[in-house]
Amino acid sequence: MNLTQPSKLERYAAAVDAMREEGRRWGRRSRAGVDFASSDYLALASAPRMKEALFATLKAGTPIGAGGSRLLRGNCEEHEALETEAARFFRAETALFFGSGYIANFAVLTTLPQRGDLLVLDSLVHASLHEGARVGRAEFRIAAHNDPQSVEDTIGNWRAKGGVGRVWIVVESLYSIDGDLAALADLVEIAKRYEAFLVVDESHATGIYGEQGRGLTAPYQGREYILVVHTCGKALGAAGALVTASSVLRDFMINRCRPFIFATAPSPLMAIAVRQALLIVQEEPERRRRLIDLINFAHRQLAICGRPTRSSSQIVPYRVGNNARTMRLAAALQARGFDVRTIRPPVPPSRARLRISLTLNVEPDDVSEMIDALVEETWGKLR
Ligand SMILES: Cc1ncc(COP(=O)(O)O)c(C=O)c1O
Numbered sequence: 001m002n003l004t005q006p007s008k009l010e011r012y013a014a015a016v017d018a019m020r021e022e023g024r025r026w027g028r029r030s031r032a033g034v035d036f037a038s039s040d041y042l043a044l045a046s047a048p049r050m051k052e053a054l055f056a057t058l059k060a061g062t063p064i065g066a067g068g069s070r071l072l073r074g075n076c077e078e079h080e081a082l083e084t085e086a087a088r089f090f091r092a093e094t095a096l097f098f099g100s101g102y103i104a105n106f107a108v109l110t111t112l113p114q115r116g117d118l119l120v121l122d123s124l125v126h127a128s129l130h131e132g133a134r135v136g137r138a139e140f141r142i143a144a145h146n147d148p149q150s151v152e153d154t155i156g157n158w159r160a161k162g163g164v165g166r167v168w169i170v171v172e173s174l175y176s177i178d179g180d181l182a183a184l185a186d187l188v189e190i191a192k193r194y195e196a197f198l199v200v201d202e203s204h205a206t207g208i209y210g211e212q213g214r215g216l217t218a219p220y221q222g223r224e225y226i227l228v229v230h231t232c233g234k235a236l237g238a239a240g241a242l243v244t245a246s247s248v249l250r251d252f253m254i255n256r257c258r259p260f261i262f263a264t265a266p267s268p269l270m271a272i273a274v275r276q277a278l279l280i281v282q283e284e285p286e287r288r289r290r291l292i293d294l295i296n297f298a299h300r301q302l303a304i305c306g307r308p309t310r311s312s313s314q315i316v317p318y319r320v321g322n323n324a325r326t327m328r329l330a331a332a333l334q335a336r337g338f339d340v341r342t343i344r345p346p347v348p349p350s351r352a353r354l355r356i357s358l359t360l361n362v363e364p365d366d367v368s369e370m371i372d373a374l375v376e377e378t379w380g381k382l383r
Contacts, residue, residue: 013336023323033339035361041314042287043360044237044277053276054269060167066265074265082271089278090214091221092244101203101231102128103259104241113138113259116165120154124175148186151185155194167196173216174204179311191225199227213281224230238273240266251370294358298367305375316356326352332377338370
C-alpha cells in the first residue's frame, strides 16, 4: 500500500472547495417563504382532489410499489389506464409512462435514434436530452437557441457531407431557462421537409398551454413524426412523464428501451395521481385562466417598474449578469420571505439570473409585493 497516496476523498473535497470559492457550490435549501420557485404551476401538488384520489385508491388496496419492471409483474392496471387516458387527452396514438422526465428524455434519445442518424438539439434543451444525445447511437449537433434557420442549416450541412440517416430535431416547447416559446410551426415544416422526427419536451407547457392544457404540440399530435414528452411533476403536480408517440415507436420502446425494461415501474399511486391531474386540468379550466391572468399581471408589473422580460410565460427570468450579485439578490428576497431561486453556472456568469416561477400557490398581492421588493433590492441597497 502506498501510504503517501492522498485520501480517497481528497479530490472530491477539493472540487467542492473550488466550487465554493467560485460561488458555484449548491446546497440543499429547505422550503421557506412564498413560492416563487416551484414548477407546481396549477397548485395541484397539494390539491384536495389529488389527495382524495390517492386516499381512495390506497383504501381500495392499491399497492404502494409496483414490485417489478413493467415487463414483469410490475405492469399494473393503473399504469395502463393512465396511458389510455393520456393518449385520449393528448389525442396521440399511444402514451407510455416513465418514472421521471429525466428518464423519459434520456430513454427516448438512447433508444429510438439509430447509428447513422443525426440528432439536432436546440442549445438550451434540458440536461437529460443532452445526456441522451451524448450516450445514444446517433451523431448529434447543437443548433443555436430557438433558431429554426440554424436547425435547417445544421441538417443541410450534415446532408451535404454525406449524412443519409434519419434526422431527429429535439426542442422544448417552452424553454425552462428563459421562459420563451419554440417556433413549433417552423420546426414542423422543417421536419416535414427533411422527413425528420420532431421530439418536443413539453415539461413546462403541459397542463397550461394549448387547447385544454394539452400542450403547445396539440395542433400536431397524432402525426407519426411527432414525439412528445409530457412531464408530470410540474403543472400536473405529481411525478413521472408520459411519452406520446405512434404505436410502432411505443412498441419499439417497450421492447428495446433499457430504462423502461430494467427499472421498477413507477408507483401505481403516481399513475392514479397523474390521471387525477389530467381530469382536473379538463374539469377545472379556471385554474389555467387564473394562472394566465397572474402571468399577465406579473409581466405588466415588471414592465411598469422598468424591468420588462422577454418571456411571456410563467417562467420569468430576471437577469443580473453576475454570480455574486445574483446570489445576494436572491438571499435578500429570501430574507424578506420570498422563495426566489437562481440560475447560475453551468450557464455563463453573464447569463446568471433569478428564475422567478409563477404558480397558483401565490396571489396577485404576493406578486406585487415580491416585485416591489425585487426592484427595491436591485436599485436600492444592492447598487
Ligand atoms: C425541460 C425539462 N425537461 C425535463 C425535466 C426533467 O423532468 P423530471 O423532473 O420529471 O425528471 C425538467 C425538470 O427539471 C425540465 O425542466
